[in-house]
Amino acid sequence: MELSAKQQKVALKINEEYCSSCAACSSACPFEAIKRDPETDKMLLEIEKCQVCAICYSSCPAKAIDIIYYDIHSLTRYLENAKEEYKSDSLVIMCKGSAPDFQDVEKLFGVSNFVPLSVPCVGRIPPELLLKSISPMGIKKIYILACDEDYCRFERGSSITGRRVTALNVFLEQFGYAKELIKLKRNSLKVKVDRNKCISCGNCVFYCPYDAAKLEHGAASFDLELCRGCGLCVTLCPAFALDLEHWEEDRISALISKLPKEKKKTNILVLRCQWSTFPKLEGEFDSNVHVIDMPCAARVDPLHIMEAFQNGIDGVLIAACPEEDCKSQTGSKEARRSATALKKTLSQIGLEERLHFCSVAPRYPEAFREELKQFKVRIEIACSKEVRQ
Amino acid sequence: MIVTAQKPLDEILDFLSPYNSILVAGCDGCTQPPRGLREASTLAQLLELGGKLRSKNFNLRVTTLPKQCDSYLTLTTLQTQIEGIEAILSLACGLGVQTITQVLPDIPTFPSQNTLFIGAEIREDSILEERCAACGDCMLAITGGICPIARCAKSLLNGPCGGSQHGKCEIDPEKDCAWDMIIKRLEKLGRLSALEEIRTPSNFGQVVRPGRVGV
Numbered sequence: 300m301e302l303s304a305k306q307q308k309v310a311l312k313i314n315e316e317y318c319s320s321c322a323a324c325s326s327a328c329p330f331e332a333i334k335r336d337p338e339t340d341k342m343l344l345e346i347e348k349c350q351v352c353a354i355c356y357s358s359c360p361a362k363a364i365d366i367i368y369y370d371i372h373s374l375t376r377y378l379e380n381a382k383e384e385y386k387s388d389s390l391v392i393m394c395k396g397s398a399p400d401f402q403d404v405e406k407l408f409g410v411s412n413f414v415p416l417s418v419p420c421v422g423r424i425p426p427e428l429l430l431k432s433i434s435p436m437g438i439k440k441i442y443i444l445a446c447d448e449d450y451c452r453f454e455r456g457s458s459i460t461g462r463r464v465t466a467l468n469v470f471l472e473q474f475g476y477a478k479e480l481i482k483l484k485r486n487s488l489k490v491k492v493d494r495n496k497c498i499s500c501g502n503c504v505f506y507c508p509y510d511a512a513k514l515e516h517g518a519a520s521f522d523l524e525l526c527r528g529c530g531l532c533v534t535l536c537p538a539f540a541l542d543l544e545h546w547e548e549d550r551i552s553a554l555i556s557k558l559p560k561e562k563k564k565t566n567i568l569v570l571r572c573q574w575s576t577f578p579k580l581e582g583e584f585d586s587n588v589h590v591i592d593m594p595c596a597a598r599v600d601p602l603h604i605m606e607a608f609q610n611g612i613d614g615v616l617i618a619a620c621p622e623e624d625c626k627s628q629t630g631s632k633e634a635r636r637s638a639t640a641l642k643k644t645l646s647q648i649g650l651e652e653r654l655h656f657c658s659v660a661p662r663y664p665e666a667f668r669e670e671l672k673q674f675k676v677r678i679e680i681a682c683s684k685e686v687r688q
Numbered sequence: 689m690i691v692t693a694q695k696p697l698d699e700i701l702d703f704l705s706p707y708n709s710i711l712v713a714g715c716d717g718c719t720q721p722p723r724g725l726r727e728a729s730t731l732a733q734l735l736e737l738g739g740k741l742r743s744k745n746f747n748l749r750v751t752t753l754p755k756q757c758d759s760y761l762t763l764t765t766l767q768t769q770i771e772g773i774e775a776i777l778s779l780a781c782g783l784g785v786q787t788i789t790q791v792l793p794d795i796p797t798f799p800s801q802n803t804l805f806i807g808a809e810i811r812e813d814s815i816l817e818e819r820c821a822a823c824g825d826c827m828l829a830i831t832g833g834i835c836p837i838a839r840c841a842k843s844l845l846n847g848p849c850g851g852s853q854h855g856k857c858e859i860d861p862e863k864d865c866a867w868d869m870i871i872k873r874l875e876k877l878g879r880l881s882a883l884e885e886i887r888t889p890s891n892f893g894q895v896v897r898p899g900r901v902g903v
Contacts, residue, residue, distance in 0.1 A: 498716040500724075536726065537714075537721075537725065538724045538752070602726065602733065605734065609733065647698060647738070
């Protein structure tokens with residue numbers, strides 16, 4: 300049974316007891332989801348507009364915003380444990396959108412041993428956490444990896460972080476800390492093209508939501524300034540002429556082939572748009588549920604789904620954002636279309652139940668868990684039917 | 689572009705069942721939707737899964753050809769890839785299947801597609817639509833650039849018929865009446881008078897099957 304919006308638990312709430320109606324949240328919110336009620340002077344959150352970027356959370360001077368994901372307490376707890384585990388006094392905070400892989404962070408910042416913190420948008424990190432990590436936690440150097448400003452999935456997350464870092468560095472220096480203790484870098488992951496493989500079909504030119512592709516001298520060419528790294532063109536390229544940095548065809552295939560399988564349980568693979576549902580900082584699911592994060596559901600490739608089935612995965616769940624929340628414009632819509640077509644083909648060999656596409660938003664933190672729970676049950680039934688046959 | 693639709697997997701699995709080592713050959717030519725390497729790989733995966741469910745383990749190899757309707761390109765591309773191959777599954781139109789059959793007569797070649805028509809890709813509407821019937825006697829100059837042979841359900845040379853309703857076709861109300869479009873188009877061009885002349889039956893004898901021209 301689907302819960303109505305009102306009954307569902309929401310990810311973000313304004314705590315009226317603490318709120319002083321300063322409207323810092325409202326001016327920081329990139330989605331106009333918070334407004335001050337002119338009559339009561341109260342700050343009102345329209346949860347349907349909220350994308351849970353938590354820029355309001357990190358901007359609120361009164362700690363009047365309660366959030367489910369990555370609140371200051373769980374971030375602090377995570378850092379304390381991680382500092383023990385990684386035995387380092389360098390902290391790297393990275394946006395999932397621009398650095399899904401720790402190895403690449405090493406290349407970008409030249410640090411090999413560090414405490415990693417990976418979050419959907421660095422704009423959600425309260426300055427207080429950075430100060431706490433320096434003292435009392437004893438972090439000596441903080442590296443922040445953000446997306447390019449115009450690439451930020453939450454519009455202002457990267458630019459706000461830039462301003463905060465500048466201000467904090469000035470402040471820290473005045474207090475006698477090292478100069479530029481916090482170092483910010485920007486990085487965006489974009490399409491790669493092998494023009495020799497291009498067959499000039501024009502799919503990328505038509506489908507690119509950002510008009511970054513064109514056919515030039517008989518092959519696709521991209522304006523990387525415009526590319527937002529959704530991966531839709533890569534998934535739609537019939538000739539494997541395109542690839543996406545960090546979400547390369549082969550890299551995802553390798554991840555799928557290495558998934559550890561539980562022998563006695565059904566194995567589920569979740570291909571998750573990293574903006575549709577946010578992972579917990581520590582250990583998420585049971586050992587038979589595997590997750591691969593995608594830059595957008597548009598990068599979910601039918602070929603990878605087939606590979607997963609070949610590799611002993613019993614069910615594949617695609618988690619996408621609702622179309623109106625999609626961070627790559629048409630990405631979610633095209634992903635749904637592609638999944639529907641694949642499901643239809645799979646039905647010809649009786650495997651349609653093994654694939655499910657769901658759209659979930661982080662504003663309802665329980666929505667994804669509920670989808671996963673129901674999918675697991677369906678897969679278990681489907682698998683037990685097959686055994687009986 | 690030649691528009692194709694994939695055959696049901698059951699049908700493909702049926703005719704492939706006597707063989708084990710199969711080459712799945714995509715076509716980078718004009719087939720629509722594109723049936724290149726990605727499509728060939730996906731089909732191979734589906735057949736492998738489908739085969740397993742029928743307790744059949746195929747050994748599938750995947751390749752793609754620049755255009756399967758070119759005998760020379762097809763032979764030179766394929767001849768190095770067929771060692772141990774018992775059958776070829778083509779993702780091209782009927783031309784591709786027959787060209788491979790001609791250049792590699794010792795290996796049976798099967799179609800994975802039903803070839804439908806010569807279609808235009810109307811991207812904005814997400815459709816592929818028949819716009820040319822390859823009739824051999826083109827009358828687009830007279831009909832304002834809209835073909836009544838391919839686009840009128842009755843292929844009328846003098847239209848519209850009485851079944852044209854509010855610009856739609858009586859055979860399929862989803863589709864536009866070609867003659868309604870022709871008249872509106874000619875009106876716009878100020879050439880409506882061109883239709884006053886009754887067109888006599890077209891010379892479909894221009895192309896006697898099988899059509900053939902020297903190059």
